[in-house]
Amino acid sequence: MQVWNWGAIAGFTGALTTLLAGIIALYISSKWRYEKNSEVLSNEAAKILTTIQDFKEKLAQIQSLMMDIEYNGSYKTDVEELKEVARKLRDRSLLFSELITNKKDLVLEITVISYKFYYETRDLGELTTKDIITSPNIRTLVERFVSEIENPRDIIKTYFLYGKIK
Secondary structure: OOOOOHHHHHHHHHHHHHHHHHHHHHHHHHHHHHHHHHHHHHHHHHHHHHHHHHHHHHHHHHHHHHHOOOOOOOOHHHHHHHHHHHHHHHHHHHHHHHHOOOOOHHHHHHHHHHHHHHHHHHHHHOOOHHHHHHOHHHHOHHHHHHHHHHHHHHHHHHHHHHOOOO
16 A cells, blocks of 8 residues: 655645746746837837827928918028927937837938938028029928838838837
């Protein structure tokens, strides 16, 4: 007849259960961290997309003012507001770059594009109304911005939708 040592079995079972609970907790924690990271990336991407849209709208507003032959006001305030949106876009992009490990060049690309159009708009604002209206650049200002920002915007959209690059 075989005698079972129930105390040893209970101790072994308790230790095994504790180990298993720890492994499950580690797994859940890992999944939660991944999901939280995806959520943070998605939120920051949404902020960048909103700021890109703000930049586009401000650019369109300035373009409209510059194309208005009867407008005799200054564009200085509008151009300064555009500069502030460009700064905001740069700052949001820099924060985003700290969160991602790949696509660091994305920040540089967004910053270069936004400042390129800011400087172009600023320079156009210093021309006379007649020169502005006859300038071929003013007619395509917003379209060129949309075209150039399309690729980085699509990458940011992917982060917004999925929290990572698919």
